[in-house]
Each structure stands twice: as C-alpha cells, then as structure tokens.
Amino acid sequence: MSNSVLRIFSYLPNPRVWKALIAAEYLGVTVEVIGDKPKHLGNWLWDFDARELSEQERTDESPHARASRRGFSGTLFKTDAFLRTQPYGTVPAAFSPDGSVGVFESNSILRAVARSVEGSGGLYGGSPMHASRVDSFLDATLVFGREAQVYLLGMDDMTQQLHERMAGAFQFYLEGIERALEHNAHIAGDVLTIADIAFACDVSQFLRERLMNKGLETLSLPMVSAGLELAYPRAFAHLLELIERPEFSQHLDAYTQHFRNSA
Numbered sequence: 259m260s261n262s263v264l265r266i267f268s269y270l271p272n273p274r275v276w277k278a279l280i281a282a283e284y285l286g287v288t289v290e291v292i293g294d295k296p297k298h299l300g301n302w303l304w305d306f307d308a309r310e311l312s313e314q315e316r317t318d319e320s321p322h323a324r325a326s327r328r329g330f331s332g333t334l335f336k337t338d339a340f341l342r343t344q345p346y347g348t349v350p351a352a353f354s355p356d357g358s359v360g361v362f363e364s365n366s367i368l369r370a371v372a373r374s375v376e377g378s379g380g381l382y383g384g385s386p387m388h389a390s391r392v393d394s395f396l397d398a399t400l401v402f403g404r405e406a407q408v409y410l411l412g413m414d415d416m417t418q419q420l421h422e423r424m425a426g427a428f429q430f431y432l433e434g435i436e437r438a439l440e441h442n443a444h445i446a447g448d449v450l451t452i453a454d455i456a457f458a459c460d461v462s463q464f465l466r467e468r469l470m471n472k473g474l475e476t477l478s479l480p481m482v483s484a485g486l487e488l489a490y491p492r493a494f495a496h497l498l499e500l501i502e503r504p505e506f507s508q509h510l511d512a513y514t515q516h517f518r519n520s521a
C-alpha cells in the first residue's frame with residue numbers, strides 16, 4: 259500500500275494537477291500521479307488502475323469506448339468503475355488511496371490534499387469561517403478557469419463574442435483579486451492559502467494566451483491578458499512572487515518564463 263494521500267490520473271504536464279502538488283509540497287505529503295502527454299491519453303484506459311492500452315484494445319467496439327467531451331477529440335476509453343467515481347469523466351481525476359472515493363475538479367482535488375493533514379497546515383484558513391472565505395475565492399477561480407478553458411480551446415476558431423465574454427470574465431475575476439490584495443498580503447488574508455495556489459496555476463494557464471494568439475491576430479483582436487501588468491499590478495506582483503517560491507517554481511518555472519521575462 260503506498261503512503262500517498264491521493265492518486266491522480268491526468269494528462270501531464272497539467273497546471274490543474276500542479277495545484278495539488280504544490281499543496282502537497284507545503285504539507286510534506288505524497289500525491290501519486292499517473293498519466294501521459296495530452297496526445298497520448300487517448301491511448302489509456304481511464305480507471306483507478308489506469309494503464310496504456312494495446313492497439314488491439316483501442317477499438318470503437320471496446321466496452322470502455324466513450325466520445326470525448328471537452329479538450330479531447332475522438333474516442334476515449336473510460337471504465338464503468340471510473341465513471342462511477344468520476345461522474346463527469348474528466349481529468350484530473352483523483353482517488354482515495356483505496357480507489358473507493360473519487361474527487362474531481364482540480365480545486366476540490368486541491369482541497370482534498372489540504373484536508374489530508376490535521377489543520378491543513380494553515381493552507382485552508384484558521385477557522386470554518388476563514389475556510390469558507392478561501393472557498394469563495396476557489397469558486398471565483400473556477401468560474402474564471404471555465405471561461406478560460408472555453409476561450410483557449412476556441413482560439414483557432416475565435417469569434418468576437420467569445421473574446422468579449424472572456425474579456426468580461428477576466429476583468430471581473432482580476433478586479434476582485436486586485437481589491438483583495440489592497441488589504442492583505444495574500445488573497446484570502448495575511449497568509450498563504452490554497453486560494454493563492456489555485457490563482458497562480460489558473461492565471462498562469464490563462465497566460466498561455468500570449469503564446470497562442472494567432473486566432474486573435476486574424477480578427478485583429480487584442481489579447482485579453484494584455485492589460486494584466488498595468489491594470490492589476492498587485493495581482494501580477496503577487497503572481498510573480500508566488501512563482502518565485504520553490505514549492506511553486508518546481509512546477510511553474512519553465513511554464514511561466516514567457517511572461518516573467520518581460521516583467
């Protein structure tokens with residue numbers, strides 16, 4: 259039996275998985291990660307005991323064959339047991355060490371890691387009320403993350419409407435973060451919490467916009483993230499400061515070089 263607090267199956271690397279790994283690093287616990295490059299995950303059996311399938315096993319007649327929904331195309335292979343514990347069938351997919359409990363949504367996987375340690379090492383707030391404030395930011399981050407997912411996946415077929423919607427979501431989310439940081443050194447208060455971890459990973463992922471903006475150029479649209487540094491200076495400085503920390507930088511360093519170089 260491994261001594262990890264959680265098993266995660268996902269495509270890798272994945273900033274949504276880094277949320278859990280950064281928290282695990284702070285708490286000194288182990289999270290087991292299983293997966294493969296995004297383009298290879300279609301060759302895998304999605305299961306608690308995930309494994310790469312042989313070519314003969316990867317047919318549309320397979321009992322595990324399912325149409326992909328978001329972020330993947332074509333057929334994916336998910337077991338019934340996987341869908342019982344992961345009803346939305348998405349990755350990252352996390353499991354309790356014995357596989358009986360599924361946890362999905364990267365922010366909730368992050369919460370599960372924090373809760374694996376008595377008192378969460380302070381990462382989940384010092385009281386039930388403070389934990390709820392942390393949750394408030396995690397929810398706001400998920401709403402932003404969902405808009406960002408649709409926008410980035412739609413980059414090659416960009417429309418004015420999609421761009422406008424993303425611009426509105428970006429402004430709404432960042433305004434709240436900027437305001438929160440006017441009063442505190444961290445997002446949910448004085449000390450680091452999982453709200454900061456989710457923020458750093460999701461905003462870093464969104465800033466891939468700057469590396470994949472061809473779809474915007476064809477429509478002469480500006481990058482949504484272009485104003486980040488000037489319009490939200492506290493949020494941007496906080497992002498840079500978080501990424502400097504070793505617990506963050508071991509995952510985010512190379513991934514974020516492109517916007518830190520110009521800072």
Ligand SMILES: N[C@@H](CCC(=O)N[C@@H](CS)C(=O)NCC(=O)O)C(=O)O
Nearest residue numbers: 326327328329330348349350363364
């Ligand atoms: N908000 C979710 C996003 C998860 C998600 O949408 N995952 C997609 C890949 S980016 C997926 O697993 N798709 C499976 C499918 O297409 O069936 C999170 O943070 O975990």
